[in-house]
Amino acid sequence: MKLTIYEVAKSLNLPINTIERWIRQGRIPIQKSSSVYIISEAVIKKWADSHNLSFSLSKKEANQDKNIVPENLMPAMQRGSVLYGIKGQTVEEVLKDATDNIQDSLIKNKEALFATLIERESLASTGIGNGVAIPHPRIPLSELRKNSAIITCFLEKPVEFGAVDNQPVFIMFILLSISVKTHLHLLSRLSFCVRNKLFIEFLKTSPAPDALYTKISDYEEELDRADNF
Amino acid sequence: MHCTLKYLIMRKNSTGQTTFRRDYMNIFRSWHNPLRWNVFRSDDRLFLILIAVIVGSCSGLAAVALNWSIVTLFDRLHSFRHYWWAFTLPAIGAALSSLFLEKIVKEGAGHGVPEVVYSVSRYGGLLRFRSSFSRIISSCLTIGSGGSAGPEAPVVMSGAAIGSNIASFFSLNDRQRITIVGCGAAGAISSIFNAPVAGLVFSIEVILGEWKAGNIVPIAIASVAGTEISRLLQGNNIAFAHHNFDISFFDIGACFGLAVFTAVVSIFLTRCLKIVRGVSGKIQIPLWLRAAAGGCAVGIIGIFLPVVLGEGYHSIGNMINGTFAKGILFVAIALLAKIFATSLTLGTGGSGGIFAPCLVIGSLAGLTYYRALAAIWPSLSWINEGCYALLGMAGLISGMLQAPLTGIFLIVEITGGYNVILPLLIVSSLSTTLCHYIEPASFYLKALVAKGQLLRPGTDARVLSDLSVIELLERDCLTVNQNMRLGEFINVIKKSKRNLFPVEDEKTGRFLGLINLDKIRSYIFNPGLYDAVFLWQIMDSDADKIFPDDDLAEVLNIMDRKHLFSIPVVANNKFIGMISKSTLLDKYRKELMVQTLD
Numbered sequence: 001m002k003l004t005i006y007e008v009a010k011s012l013n014l015p016i017n018t019i020e021r022w023i024r025q026g027r028i029p030i031q032k033s034s035s036v037y038i039i040s041e042a043v044i045k046k047w048a049d050s051h052n053l054s055f056s057l058s059k060k061e062a063n064q065d066k067n068i069v070p071e072n073l074m075p076a077m078q079r080g081s082v083l084y085g086i087k088g089q090t091v092e093e094v095l096k097d098a099t100d101n102i103q104d105s106l107i108k109n110k111e112a113l114f115a116t117l118i119e120r121e122s123l124a125s126t127g128i129g130n131g132v133a134i135p136h137p138r139i140p141l142s143e144l145r146k147n148s149a150i151i152t153c154f155l156e157k158p159v160e161f162g163a164v165d166n167q168p169v170f171i172m173f174i175l176l177s178i179s180v181k182t183h184l185h186l187l188s189r190l191s192f193c194v195r196n197k198l199f200i201e202f203l204k205t206s207p208a209p210d211a212l213y214t215k216i217s218d219y220e221e222e223l224d225r226a227d228n229f
Numbered sequence: 230m231h232c233t234l235k236y237l238i239m240r241k242n243s244t245g246q247t248t249f250r251r252d253y254m255n256i257f258r259s260w261h262n263p264l265r266w267n268v269f270r271s272d273d274r275l276f277l278i279l280i281a282v283i284v285g286s287c288s289g290l291a292a293v294a295l296n297w298s299i300v301t302l303f304d305r306l307h308s309f310r311h312y313w314w315a316f317t318l319p320a321i322g323a324a325l326s327s328l329f330l331e332k333i334v335k336e337g338a339g340h341g342v343p344e345v346v347y348s349v350s351r352y353g354g355l356l357r358f359r360s361s362f363s364r365i366i367s368s369c370l371t372i373g374s375g376g377s378a379g380p381e382a383p384v385v386m387s388g389a390a391i392g393s394n395i396a397s398f399f400s401l402n403d404r405q406r407i408t409i410v411g412c413g414a415a416g417a418i419s420s421i422f423n424a425p426v427a428g429l430v431f432s433i434e435v436i437l438g439e440w441k442a443g444n445i446v447p448i449a450i451a452s453v454a455g456t457e458i459s460r461l462l463q464g465n466n467i468a469f470a471h472h473n474f475d476i477s478f479f480d481i482g483a484c485f486g487l488a489v490f491t492a493v494v495s496i497f498l499t500r501c502l503k504i505v506r507g508v509s510g511k512i513q514i515p516l517w518l519r520a521a522a523g524g525c526a527v528g529i530i531g532i533f534l535p536v537v538l539g540e541g542y543h544s545i546g547n548m549i550n551g552t553f554a555k556g557i558l559f560v561a562i563a564l565l566a567k568i569f570a571t572s573l574t575l576g577t578g579g580s581g582g583i584f585a586p587c588l589v590i591g592s593l594a595g596l597t598y599y600r601a602l603a604a605i606w607p608s609l610s611w612i613n614e615g616c617y618a619l620l621g622m623a624g625l626i627s628g629m630l631q632a633p634l635t636g637i638f639l640i641v642e643i644t645g646g647y648n649v650i651l652p653l654l655i656v657s658s659l660s661t662t663l664c665h666y667i668e669p670a671s672f673y674l675k676a677l678v679a680k681g682q683l684l685r686p687g688t689d690a691r692v693l694s695d696l697s698v699i700e701l702l703e704r705d706c707l708t709v710n711q712n713m714r715l716g717e718f719i720n721v722i723k724k725s726k727r728n729l730f731p732v733e734d735e736k737t738g739r740f741l742g743l744i745n746l747d748k749i750r751s752y753i754f755n756p757g758l759y760d761a762v763f764l765w766q767i768m769d770s771d772a773d774k775i776f777p778d779d780d781l782a783e784v785l786n787i788m789d790r791k792h793l794f795s796i797p798v799v800a801n802n803k804f805i806g807m808i809s810k811s812t813l814l815d816k817y818r819k820e821l822m823v824q825t826l827d
Binding site for chain 2: 028
């Protein structure tokens with residue numbers, strides 16, 4: 001394989017100016033004759049090895065890491081589906097009813113999920129105000145394989161949740177995420193939406209899933225615009 | 230010339246032609262770039278040795294030529310010495326040499342060694358072609374006419390310039406060129422003294438400052454070549470052959486005293502040179518007139534004491550053989566006179582080196598010391614004065630050049646024997662140490678050290694001078710403009726990975742200042758200010774900035790003084806990136822590893 005000095009510079013993680021200077025000073029085993037560089041990969045590798053410099057040609061790994069952007073609310077909400085008329089008088093009861101109603105395709109071990117949600121709830125209430133609660137497990141669920149999900153649960157009647165503003169909670173978004181990073185990403189997007197008074201009013205009407213998704217995607221567009229500012 | 234050739238070939242190639250002709254052209258093109266030949270591509274050592282032979286021979290030839298022309302000129306002018314106007318001869322020589330350097334080749338006065346060392350440490354040993362003969366001609370004029378200076382430094386410069394140009398001709402890289410420059414210097418010294426080891430040691434100790442096998446082998450070969458050329462042309466003469474010395478215990482003891490004495494003389498000579506240079510620098514007359522005045526003064530001293538004139542090898546021979554004029558007072562006066570003559574010649578702008586005057590002054594110092602000893606303790610049987618003259622030379626060379634090994638090997642070789650090695654070691658090393666206390670930098674390198682330009686390989690200064698600001702530039706900074714509101718700026722902060730934000734003028738792109746997140750933390754959490762505050766209100770408009778051509782050592786100084794970790798780089802009033810200490814450490818370490826491991 002023929003290397004260019006740009007690739008050498010990249011592999012050594014050094015600016016091109018440094019490589020050019022090293023060639024001029026004769027510190028790196030690359031010869032320059034008129035305008036052609038004579039580069040041998042094996043020689044460069046050996047040289048880098050003997051000088052304790054890291055030399056790695058693979059550029060793909062680095063790119064992959066950058067491309068992972070946590071997914072947005074919409075797909076997670078669609079995956080989690082919307083539940084209406086969750087019954088119960090207390091936090092435990094509504095959470096129990098909600099977890100029992102989650103699709104089997106998403107979560108099989110309902111008891112375990114319920115236990116972790118209660119565990120988190122006992123640390124501090126997930127009621128974030130305006131009648132909204134975002135229950136979630138403390139650590140990412142191992143049962144979720146690939147994707148995060150948000151289960152939207154409209155309660156039959158508001159429940160005292162111990163929320164920050166002491167308002168009874170009428171809607172819960174059960175946030176199940178595959179990693180802490182995704183969790184924070186989804187949580188920050190969700191809290192952006194529910195801070196909006198109009199959205200709360202809209203939620204109080206117990207909208208149909210499609211109407212909810214449309215509204216969410218509107219807000220997400222707004223968020224993306226702000227991000228790309 | 231080969232540039233036009235290359236152009237011609239490239240143009241012909243691009244028009245397309247038969248394979249045969251292209252092959253022919255390729256061979257033609259590669260002849261001056263033999264590193265592309267398969268034999269040399271794998272390992273350049275063999276090739277460097279080959280070049281070292283050529284360079285060593287060339288600089289050896291230059292040394293022989295200079296030696297011959299000085300002797301010839303000195304002998305020709307000898308017949309005029311008895312005229313009353315003879316004292317103007319050194320003046321005419323010095324003036325001509327100064328005019329030649331200033332007007333014709335346009336080079337600075339001086340002996341040239343600092344220029345070589347500077348070029349080696351800063352420009353990869355690049356020297357101008359004209360340097361390879363300019364100093365030979367100018368120093369020939371100065372010394373041949375009777376000025377008190379030495380031909381060694383000029384010939385070192387010539388040898389180095391020859392090496393540099395040959396290296397450039399073969400398109401060698403900097404590392405190889407530096408080695409070849411060292412070869413040139415070694416060949417010159419080896420040839421002029423018929424002393425190969427001294428040439429090798431001088432080149433490495435003074436010129437390159439780096440003891441590495443990669444340097445030593447080619448330089449040794451060049452020394453051999455230079456010496457061989459000198460022996461072929463001038464015969465294998467030991468410059469100052471002498472009888473065997475029988476060194477007694479008392480003599481070893483006396484050496485300590487001699488070391489102190491030679492150190493004192495070295496420092497005296499250094500100070501005299503400095504004073505004369507300072508005084509002559511203040512007089513506002515043309516350079517050549519200044520040199521002429523110095524030459525005139527030397528000529529007047531020369532009327533009374535002809536021993537001070539010229540390089541003085543003849544009188545050294547006399548001193549070693551014990552045939553020098555008798556009397557302690559006369560020798561002491563001659564010692565002082567030679568010191569003054571040398572200061573006047575070199576300090577006023579005459580062209581020549583300090584090497585030969587050092588040898589003369591050293592042997593006079595040794596002689597003075599011996600005669601003083603003999604006068605104080607006449608009962609003890611000291612060995613002859615020739616031995617002390619020898620030791621004095623070593624002491625002075627070591628003290629002036631602060632290169633003890635050069636002094637030791639030179640004396641051993643030019644006197645042809647190891648039997649003085651014990652006192653020689655004592656005098657050389659002690660004299661170097663003592664001089665180092667009072668004059669930390671050697672005569673050759675003083676000017677460079679004063680300017681902070683002595684960059685020995687593997688040192689901090691060298692690594693910093695090799696790295697440039699551009700190589701350390703971090704370009705992942707987000708810029709903002711001055712009329713942005715704090716609220717919008719918050720969004721920029723969200724996406725940034727750094728906590729410094731350069732502010733630019735939105736129209737012209739001019740760099741206006743810097744926003745440091747640490748300093749505005751109290752505002753950014755106050756949403757009430759988001760629409761009320763503009764960035765020009767919170768930016769630091771007289772933030773420190775640097776330019777791409779700035780010296781890295783200076784940049785670090787600023788950062789240390791102001792406790793900064795990052796500093797913006799500005800070119801043409803525009804922000805181009807940041808420099809941070811963390812990146813610097815990373816690059817610095819890599820540079821150090823590459824420079825020191827070989």
